[in-house]
Amino acid sequence: AVVVDTRSAADYKKNHILNAVHVPMAGIEERAGEITKKTDRTIICYCGIGNVAPQAASKLRRKGYTHVYALKGGINAWQADGLPVTRK
Numbered sequence: 001a002v003v004v005d006t007r008s009a010a011d012y013k014k015n016h017i018l019n020a021v022h023v024p025m026a027g028i029e030e031r032a033g034e035i036t037k038k039t040d041r042t043i044i045c046y047c048g049i050g051n052v053a054p055q056a057a058s059k060l061r062r063k064g065y066t067h068v069y070a071l072k073g074g075i076n077a078w079q080a081d082g083l084p085v086t087r088k
Helices: 009-014 053-062 074-080
Strands: 002-005 043-046 068-070
Touching: 043 053, 043 074, 053 068
Parallel strands: 002 043, 043 068
Antiparallel strands: none
């Protein structure tokens, strides 16, 4: 799967899921090709608390991507579950 961080550059720089592609929500439609060219590849979008990622997933589905999901609860839930993040 391709993991997509839809938060601001400042938030991404603070921490993000390992190997996440940074594509802010504001440019998700224009930059969809940077995520993956394969429209059938699984894409998981996340934001801070889970309110923006579903919108990003919806926009990608409208662009023709077929397996797009939003991470419930965003990176806050990810970290609350003790899952790793990085700054690299």
